[in-house]
Amino acid sequence: MVISQEEHLKELSKDYRFDWKDESHSVFEPKRGISPAVVEEISHLKSEPDWMRKRRLKALEHFEARPMPWWGADLSAIDFQNIFYFIRSTEKMAANWEDLPDDIKGTWDKLGIPEAEKKYLGGVSAQYESEVVYHKIKKELDDIGVLFTDMDSALRDYPDLVKEHFGTIIPSNDNKFAALNTAVWSGGSFIYVPPGVQVDIPLQAYFRINAENMGQFERTLIIADEGSYVHYVEGCSAPIYSSDSLHSAVVEIKAMKGARVRYTTIQNWSTNVYNLVTKRAAAYEDAVMEWVDGNIGSKVTMKYPSIYLLGEGARGEILSVAFAGKGMHTDAGGKAIHAAPHTTSVINSKSVSKGGGRTGYRGLVRVEPDAHHAKSTVRCDALILDDESRSDTYPYIEVEDETASLGHEATVSKVGDDQLFYLMSRGLSEVEATAMIVNGFIEPITRELPMEYAVELNRLIELQMEGSVG
Amino acid sequence: MTTFDRAALDALPIAPGSTRAIRARAFDQFETLPTPSPETEEWRYTDLSDFALDFVPHVPGHGEGAPVPDGTGLAATMLQHNSSNVMTTSGQDLESKGVVFCDLDVAAEKYPELVDAHLHDLVPTDRTRFTALHGAFRTGGTFLYVPADVAVELPLQTLTYLDADGAAVFPHTLLIAERGAEITLIDRYTSADLGSALSDAVVEIVVGDGAHVRYASIQEWGSGVTHLSVQRARVGRDADFRSLSVGFGASLSRAEAETVLAEPGGFSEMLGVFFGDGDQHFDHRSVQDHVAPNCTSDLLYKGALRDASRAVFSGWVHVRPDAQKTIAMQTSRNIVLSEHAKADAIPNLEIEANDVRCGHAASVGPVEEDMLFYLESRGIPRDEAERLVVTGFFQEVLDRVTLEGVRHGAELAIQEELGRSA
Numbered sequence: 001m002v003i004s005q006e007e008h009l010k011e012l013s014k015d016y017r018f019d020w021k022d023e024s025h026s027v028f029e030p031k032r033g034i035s036p037a038v039v040e041e042i043s044h045l046k047s048e049p050d051w052m053r054k055r056r057l058k059a060l061e062h063f064e065a066r067p068m069p070w071w072g073a074d075l076s077a078i079d080f081q082n083i084f085y086f087i088r089s090t091e092k093m094a095a096n097w098e099d100l101p102d103d104i105k106g107t108w109d110k111l112g113i114p115e116a117e118k119k120y121l122g123g124v125s126a127q128y129e130s131e132v133v134y135h136k137i138k139k140e141l142d143d144i145g146v147l148f149t150d151m152d153s154a155l156r157d158y159p160d161l162v163k164e165h166f167g168t169i170i171p172s173n174d175n176k177f178a179a180l181n182t183a184v185w186s187g188g189s190f191i192y193v194p195p196g197v198q199v200d201i202p203l204q205a206y207f208r209i210n211a212e213n214m215g216q217f218e219r220t221l222i223i224a225d226e227g228s229y230v231h232y233v234e235g236c237s238a239p240i241y242s243s244d245s246l247h248s249a250v251v252e253i254k255a256m257k258g259a260r261v262r263y264t265t266i267q268n269w270s271t272n273v274y275n276l277v278t279k280r281a282a283a284y285e286d287a288v289m290e291w292v293d294g295n296i297g298s299k300v301t302m303k304y305p306s307i308y309l310l311g312e313g314a315r316g317e318i319l320s321v322a323f324a325g326k327g328m329h330t331d332a333g334g335k336a337i338h339a340a341p342h343t344t345s346v347i348n349s350k351s352v353s354k355g356g357g358r359t360g361y362r363g364l365v366r367v368e369p370d371a372h373h374a375k376s377t378v379r380c381d382a383l384i385l386d387d388e389s390r391s392d393t394y395p396y397i398e399v400e401d402e403t404a405s406l407g408h409e410a411t412v413s414k415v416g417d418d419q420l421f422y423l424m425s426r427g428l429s430e431v432e433a434t435a436m437i438v439n440g441f442i443e444p445i446t447r448e449l450p451m452e453y454a455v456e457l458n459r460l461i462e463l464q465m466e467g468s469v470g
Numbered sequence: 471m472t473t474f475d476r477a478a479l480d481a482l483p484i485a486p487g488s489t490r491a492i493r494a495r496a497f498d499q500f501e502t503l504p505t506p507s508p509e510t511e512e513w514r515y516t517d518l519s520d521f522a523l524d525f526v527p528h529v530p531g532h533g534e535g536a537p538v539p540d541g542t543g544l545a546a547t548m549l550q551h552n553s554s555n556v557m558t559t560s561g562q563d564l565e566s567k568g569v570v571f572c573d574l575d576v577a578a579e580k581y582p583e584l585v586d587a588h589l590h591d592l593v594p595t596d597r598t599r600f601t602a603l604h605g606a607f608r609t610g611g612t613f614l615y616v617p618a619d620v621a622v623e624l625p626l627q628t629l630t631y632l633d634a635d636g637a638a639v640f641p642h643t644l645l646i647a648e649r650g651a652e653i654t655l656i657d658r659y660t661s662a663d664l665g666s667a668l669s670d671a672v673v674e675i676v677v678g679d680g681a682h683v684r685y686a687s688i689q690e691w692g693s694g695v696t697h698l699s700v701q702r703a704r705v706g707r708d709a710d711f712r713s714l715s716v717g718f719g720a721s722l723s724r725a726e727a728e729t730v731l732a733e734p735g736g737f738s739e740m741l742g743v744f745f746g747d748g749d750q751h752f753d754h755r756s757v758q759d760h761v762a763p764n765c766t767s768d769l770l771y772k773g774a775l776r777d778a779s780r781a782v783f784s785g786w787v788h789v790r791p792d793a794q795k796t797i798a799m800q801t802s803r804n805i806v807l808s809e810h811a812k813a814d815a816i817p818n819l820e821i822e823a824n825d826v827r828c829g830h831a832a833s834v835g836p837v838e839e840d841m842l843f844y845l846e847s848r849g850i851p852r853d854e855a856e857r858l859v860v861t862g863f864f865q866e867v868l869d870r871v872t873l874e875g876v877r878h879g880a881e882l883a884i885q886e887e888l889g890r891s892a
Binding site: 071382384385386387388389390391392393394395396397398399401402403404405406407408409410411412413414 | 511791794804806807808809810811812813814815816817818819820821822823824825826827828829830831832833834835836
């Protein structure tokens with residue numbers, strides 16, 4: 001059967017409610033493809049210091065020298081020369097929503113960001129294509145020295161802090177996509193929380209791709225100084241196109257002695273976005289690092305948030321929810337590297353695949369020599385909703401210290417007929433019953449989210465379930 | 471540089487039947503296939519890139535100095551000494567039932583239709599450079615054929631004994647159990663401690679529809695031996711296959727065990743027990759490949775590691791798209807007994823069907839402190855308490871071993887290992 005492109009798009013967008021496109025906004029004619037000249041131009045447009053320009057060019061060499069990963073998802077269809085690496089959509093970052101062009105503002109309204117900001121956020125950063133177009137932090141936080149800004153401004157306003165920490169957790173040659181990000185990064189968030197400061201309402205960033213074949217390469221750096229706390233939340237979406245976009249972020253986090261950082265992601269890219277992200281945190285003495293990673297959208301996701309437990313007593317937790325529907329491959333997971341004594345880690349992964357989708361858990365728990373009395377538990381559960389879908393588990397456990405105690409458990413199953421029967425006998429449709437069971441299945445993760453996000457995640461899952469049961 | 475050159479190939483005893491063609495083909499593959507690289511996932515934990523294939527390719531054995539097989543409780547025994555199959559003791563009742571238990575080279579001449587259909591079918595010579603080497607230089611080996619509906623109650627056993635320092639041996643077992651057959655085979659590998667030696671082994675097991683096959687391999691090579699083995703079984707409709715792998719010996723042991731559940735209703739159990747000391751290196755790889763629906767597989771590997779020994783377990787459960795109603799379990803448990811020992815575990819699942827129950831569990835850790843505390847509080851000295859806990863740890867696997875002699879032997883070997891650590 002031949003499906004027209006239009007029908008194909010319609011099929012793809014059936015359950016995706018973020019599929020609207022604004023008129024293209026670009027303050028100059030964007031160019032496709034990557035070359036040293038493109039990298040130079042990005043750096044020039046941003047009037048960057050010379051060290052950053054050099055860093056970018058060196059990273060481009062790494063990117064070109066490295067082979068594509070041979071493992072994980074199929075990336076062979078990515079055409080690096082067909083991607084727009086930089087699109088500037090407004091001349092100037094706004095601090096008022098009203099100052100944005102109407103349709104860009106309309107996009108944020110539809111996403112509910114200004115509303116959320118009023119109700120429960122400590123600060124908001126809104127990135128549209130390559131740059132942050134709106135940014136604001138609550139005055140109270142600003143007053144006590146919390147820095148929350150976009151990465152481009154940070155490089156300009158806090159050059160020493162950025163230079164000291166940029167690329168120290170994820171070196172530019174860490175992997176092919178981290179190298180690409182380092183070469184062409186733009187936007188992202190910079191956060192510094194002073195010692196002892198508790199930021200008890202979340203800071204949020206939202207990433208929106210609007211153009212077709214867009215490449216979005218935000219760069220985020222979070223430093224939580226001693227004894228501080230911060231919760232950062234990010235969301236993302238894009239319209240559906242017939243050809244692919246690329247999102248390749250780098251996120252670096254330092255949780256200093258006794259600090260706690262929670263980083264929550266609700267990733268809901270449209271199904272033509274390759275989402276290839278490197279996220280890594282260093283947790284020092286008695287620090288706590290938590291990744292809450294929800295991957296609901298994208299065509300392909302390869303993302304394994306990592307925690308390097310570098311100080312005695314550091315703790316790490318990775319909660320991962322993955323969903324893969326038709327045409328999607330979500331290869332997610334996490335890494336915990338125990339490099340100091342008495343460190344603990346917990347990885348809890350829940351994945352759901354349906355409609356021919358493929359989910360995978362890929363993880364590593366490693367205990368370095370002399371990281372004595374490390375403890376780690378990994379638990380992975382997968383639910384496969386139909387006979388076209390697939391689930392994989394690739395857990396690596398490497399132990400170099402005899403006092404370490406590590407466990408891994410996983411299950412893969414389908415929705416139980418008896419559970420369905422029970423719910424349907426109470427008057428629920430099969431779709432409602434399935435959605436309810438799936439929501440129950442991922443509940444150990446959603447209960448860790450702020451209420452608003454838990455509701456959002458449940459709603460996304462319910463939308464994904466519609467039309468799923470045959 | 472390798473001693474496995476064309477001159478060495480030409481110097482081998484005359485190849486019987488189809489072996490001649492296999493040798494020629496495998497030798498070409500050996501010359502072209504790369505040495506497995508630790509850059510690949512399959513060889514990530516065992517780096518043989520600098521492993522010199524510098525062994526004596528063929529060392530005839532005559533049985534002199536080899537242990538005399540003890541046939542007590544066995545239906546038949548076979549002795550392979552270095553490169554030669556030297557003796558088979560087989561009762562008349564086996565022959566009268568049509569069971570064939572003989573040198574694989576003899577079988578290649580006498581039963582070409584059976585050997586040609588199955589030899590290197592499950593484990594092709596071009597799988598790796600080492601299986602190619604095996605295909606080119608193997609002599610002797612075990613052939614066991616059990617006709618349809620024939621049940622042999624007592625186990626059969628092959629002892630492969632190696633006493634030539636610097637030698638390479640290529641043990642091969644080909645077991646064919648026809649429809650409804652019942653059979654048990656034990657492969658035992660032993661040697662003195664040697665300077666260096668290579669054991670490059672292949673085991674192929676065909677479990678016919680409704681057949682019951684039990685297979686145990688007991689690897690007790692001395693130090694200095696590098697043991698590389700590939701075992702692969704194909705399980706037919708409603709058939710039952712139970713395997714046990716016991717590993718105590720060798721300096722480096724890489725043992726791959728694979729079961730393909732090819733027809734509906736099959737069952738597979740894979741048990742593993744190992745104990746490492748000195749600087750032993752164990753690389754255990756397993757595959758439970760569910761091709762057909764309604765099959766069940768269960769894997770349990772348990773090991774203890776002392777001194778500077780190291781173990782890796784990588785297991786794969788594949789559930790293919792048609793394999794609905796699969797139940798597959800996979801468990802790897804490791805006890806680390808000393809500061810410099812280490813263990814890695816990678817229990818993988820690849821599930822392409824939805825109506826399945828699959829699970830895996832892996833753990834690595836020291837002897838649990840609260841168990842030791844409990845025993846010590848009852849007046850048991852710490853050393854003794856640790857021995858008791860480790861004994862109990864292995865008991866979960868050994869309780870499932872129905873071969874009395876094999877279980878007893880493993881228990882003794884574990885006690886001996888534990889005794890040495892006291």
